[in-house]
Each structure stands twice: as structure tokens, then as C-alpha cells.
Amino acid sequence: MCDDKKSPVEFDYTSFLGESCSKKWTFLEAIASVAPVFGEAWKETTKQDSDPDSRLWQIALQSLSSRRSDESNLVSLIRIARDEHIERLQVIMPYSLEPDQITKIQSKANAVITTLPDDDVLIAEIQA
Numbered sequence: 001m002c003d004d005k006k007s008p009v010e011f012d013y014t015s016f017l018g019e020s021c022s023k024k025w026t027f028l029e030a031i032a033s034v035a036p037v038f039g040e041a042w043k044e045t046t047k048q049d050s051d052p053d054s055r056l057w058q059i060a061l062q063s064l065s066s067r068r069s070d071e072s073n074l075v076s077l078i079r080i081a082r083d084e085h086i087e088r089l090q091v092i093m094p095y096s097l098e099p100d101q102i103t104k105i106q107s108k109a110n111a112v113i114t115t116l117p118d119d120d121v122l123i124a125e126i127q128a
Contacts, residue, residue: 008088008123009052011060011077013070017094020066052086059084071101071108074122078109082126093120 050058059080064073074091081089089111096115097105102122106113112125 008090009056009081009086010090010092011053011056012092013073013077014092014094016057016060016064017066020061020064052084055084056081056086056089070097071105074105075109078105078111078124078126081124082110082128087126089124089126091122091124093122096120097122 056077060077063080064076068076070093077091078089102113102115105111109124110127112127114123114125115121116123
């Protein structure tokens with residue numbers, strides 16, 4: 001059950017797209033791509049050292065791609081948020097999504113998505 005008083009974790013998808021295009025891999029990311037066990041250990045360290053917004057951002061940079069569709073990235077982002085025990089996710093988009101795109105994302109990610117009027121912002125209520 002989601003607590004309405006709880007503030008949503010915010011993710012700026014517009015900034016993510018820009019950052020992911022110019023992202024340079026760190027040594028640990030390169031090693032983790034070859035030997036996933038190092039990636040898992042690194043993720044555990046990241047979880048302990050940062051707040052939910054920062055963790056989500058770091059994991060998204062490792063997991064999402066500007067080469068994938070927005071629908072696919074948003075489904076993955078919601079799943080990551082669920083794994084991080086985030087119940088409400090506010091996503092700032094560069095543009096509005098079509099209603100059928102939102103329906104597909106809701107279905108695939110098991111989340112209820114609402115949009116803010118006159119804003120390119122999605123709020124995902126994430127189901128456990």
C-alpha cells in the first residue's frame with residue numbers, strides 16, 4: 001500500500017537521455033560488464049552509500065539505454081524502482097507520451113501511471 005504523504009522519488013528522463021549519450025564508462029563498469037559478479041558487489045556497495053534518488057540514477061545509467069524505446073526504458077526504470085523499494089516515482093519527460101504508450105507501460109511494469117495536466121511529468125504508483 002502506498003502512503004500518500006510519502007514524496008515520490010524524482011527521475012529526470014530528459015537529463016538521463018543527455019547523460020547516457022555522453023557517458024564514459026568507469027573501470028568498475030567495464031569490469032562488471034565482463035564479470036557480472038563484480039557488478040553485483042558494486043550494486044550492493046552503491047545501495048549502502050546513497051539516497052534512493054541517487055541510487056536510482058546510478059542504476060539507470062548502468063541499465064537503461066538511449067538506443068532503446070522510451071516505453072522499454074520506462075518499464076525497466078519502474079522495475080528498478082520496485083527492486084529499490086520505491087513506491088512512487090515521478091518521471092520528468094522531454095515530451096508527453098501517447099495514452100496507448102502509457103497503457104503498455106502500466107501493463108508491462110505493473111504500475112498505475114498518472115500524468116500531470118499541462119506537464120510532461122508521469123507519476124508511477126508502483127505495485128509490489
